[in-house]
Amino acid sequence: MVSSGIRNPPERTIKGVLMYPPKGQHWKYTQVKIDQMEKDGRIRILADRSYIDIMGNRVYGVPEFLQSEDVPVDNSWTDLKGYNFNSTYPTENPEELLERVVMSASNEGDLVMDFFAGSGSLAAVAEKLNRKWIVCDIGKLSLYTMQKRMLNIERSKSFENPKKNYKKTARSFQTVNTGHYDLEKIFKLEQEEYGKFVMNLFEVEPKNKTIGGIRINGERKDGYNVIIWEYWKFKDAAVDEEYLHDLHSYLGNKAGRRIYIIAPASYVGFISDYYEIDKVRYYFLKVPYQVIRELHKVQFKKFRQPQSKNNVNDLEDAVGFHFMRQPEVKSSISVNNKDVQVTIKKFLSDFAEDETGQDIENFESLSMVLVDKDFNGNEFDMDEYYFADDLLPKKKKKDDDEEVKSNLKEELKHSKEIKLPAIPKKECGKRMMLIYVDVYGNEFKEEFKVK
Numbered sequence: 001m002v003s004s005g006i007r008n009p010p011e012r013t014i015k016g017v018l019m020y021p022p023k024g025q026h027w028k029y030t031q032v033k034i035d036q037m038e039k040d041g042r043i044r045i046l047a048d049r050s051y052i053d054i055m056g057n058r059v060y061g062v063p064e065f066l067q068s069e070d071v072p073v074d075n076s077w078t079d080l081k082g083y084n085f086n087s088t089y090p091t092e093n094p095e096e097l098l099e100r101v102v103m104s105a106s107n108e109g110d111l112v113m114d115f116f117a118g119s120g121s122l123a124a125v126a127e128k129l130n131r132k133w134i135v136c137d138i139g140k141l142s143l144y145t146m147q148k149r150m151l152n153i154e155r156s157k158s159f160e161n162p163k164k165n166y167k168k169t170a171r172s173f174q175t176v177n178t179g180h181y182d183l184e185k186i187f188k189l190e191q192e193e194y195g196k197f198v199m200n201l202f203e204v205e206p207k208n209k210t211i212g213g214i215r216i217n218g219e220r221k222d223g224y225n226v227i228i229w230e231y232w233k234f235k236d237a238a239v240d241e242e243y244l245h246d247l248h249s250y251l252g253n254k255a256g257r258r259i260y261i262i263a264p265a266s267y268v269g270f271i272s273d274y275y276e277i278d279k280v281r282y283y284f285l286k287v288p289y290q291v292i293r294e295l296h297k298v299q300f301k302k303f304r305q306p307q308s309k310n311n312v313n314d315l316e317d318a319v320g321f322h323f324m325r326q327p328e329v330k331s332s333i334s335v336n337n338k339d340v341q342v343t344i345k346k347f348l349s350d351f352a353e354d355e356t357g358q359d360i361e362n363f364e365s366l367s368m369v370l371v372d373k374d375f376n377g378n379e380f381d382m383d384e385y386y387f388a389d390d391l392l393p394k395k396k397k398k399d400d401d402e403e404v405k406s407n408l409k410e411e412l413k414h415s416k417e418i419k420l421p422a423i424p425k426k427e428c429g430k431r432m433m434l435i436y437v438d439v440y441g442n443e444f445k446e447e448f449k450v451k
């Protein structure tokens with residue numbers, strides 16, 4: 001650390017190297033003090049930084065003096081690191097920084113919040129410091145990074161002894177997608193109005209027909225049949241395995257290879273977006289909270305999820321996620337002795353057009369693919385994520401961001417198929433869960449068995 005003005009002698013030996021201070025400045029501490037700080041492990045060299053010293057030479061490696069318990073912290077927190085890279089989220093703040101913020105501004109049991117939470121450092125710190133926490137973020141990568149971080153907090157560093165792990169599991173917490181709550185309000189809608197509305201929402205053409213004794217409410221644009229699950233008739237029931245097997249006993253394959261079921265999101269007992277029985281896939285169209293807004297004719301701006309790590313921090317003037325409209329995904333998995341390979345053949349947003357009215361073509365709207373390599377059947381614990389950009393054959397990037405975006409769109413459009421990097425089989429459990437996210441934040445979740 002330096003202060004302005006010149007002192008004599010100017011040089012100090014820091015970590016065995018004779019160093020002159022930066023131009024116009026002097027080292028803040030005496031040699032005796034520096035030697036002591038070195039012994040206490042309170043000096044580090046920031047290898048990626050440089051400065052011009054008073055002799056006019058460029059010096060690579062800037063010494064940093066860390067403050068200690070007995071030195072009061074001043075306004076300049078240069079004793080703490082900038083970004084961290086533990087969670088692989090691009091803008092992760094170090095826990096030490098947030099520890100200081102939380103300790104200085106709250107007491108145990110208080111509620112702390114971060115509305116731009118990124119990798120969720122605040123949640124992790126609050127949990128360890130016994131505070132309640134709420135963290136929000138508009139990015140899907142952030143959401144699953146935070147969830148992972150809290151699910152695995154016991155393996156992160158303890159504040160009491162940074163050489164040891166925290167070891168405690170997190171207290172129960174809930175991940176809420178703001179598109180999926182406050183169903184009470186939906187329930188207050190009249191049944192007929194609800195039916196009309198959700199059919200509009202998912203672009204279903206109303207039809208009144210019966211197959212195998214089951215009432216079919218409409219058809220999707222791809223011709224497949226749609227059933228509106230009449231939640232008001234089932235008090236304690238849900239769209240679960242029992243319901244689907246019962247339904248299948250009537251329908252068999254008489255109603256096609258694909259049936260869509262519209263139901264309030266919290267009544268659907270599957271994380272996956274479809275469930276397969278005898279080669280018939282039952283897809284779930286989950287009704288989110290935003291339908292209320294839609295009823296009031298509030299126009300949503302479609303918020304765009306990034307397609308490249310470089311754009312993770314783009315701020316958008318968005319109202320929120322558009323309601324869940326699963327993209328259409330066709331993918332397959334192949335497993336050999338060594339690797340697991342996922343190939344995506346089709347990725348189409350449920351929106352036929354983008355904001356400018358142009359057709360959205362195959363792969364064009366892919367934002368990212370998230371992978372849980374050993375899915376436990378309950379929580380998605382993300383192990384890998386790939387932005388669309390990472391999944392294209394490597395190319396030279398232009399400096400201009402806009403240019404990269406438009407090239408990316410073209411390249412995606414012209415891809416015949418997209419392969420995820422091969423995943424070593426030994427890293428996979430019996431089941432894998434993949435979440436495919438489109439640029440509007442809509443997800444398609446798919447579970448694979450790794451045989």
Ligand SMILES: C[S@@+](CC[C@H](N)C(=O)[O-])C[C@H]1O[C@@H](n2cnc3c(N)ncnc32)[C@H](O)[C@@H]1O
Pocket residue numbers: 091092093094114115116117118119120121122136137138139142312313314315316318
């Ligand atoms: C610098 S990062 C946050 C770092 C984080 N506070 C930490 O301590 O590690 C900024 C975050 O804001 C999020 N963000 C951008 N626009 C947002 C919005 N309108 N609403 C909520 N989050 C947003 C981005 O997705 C990004 O994760």
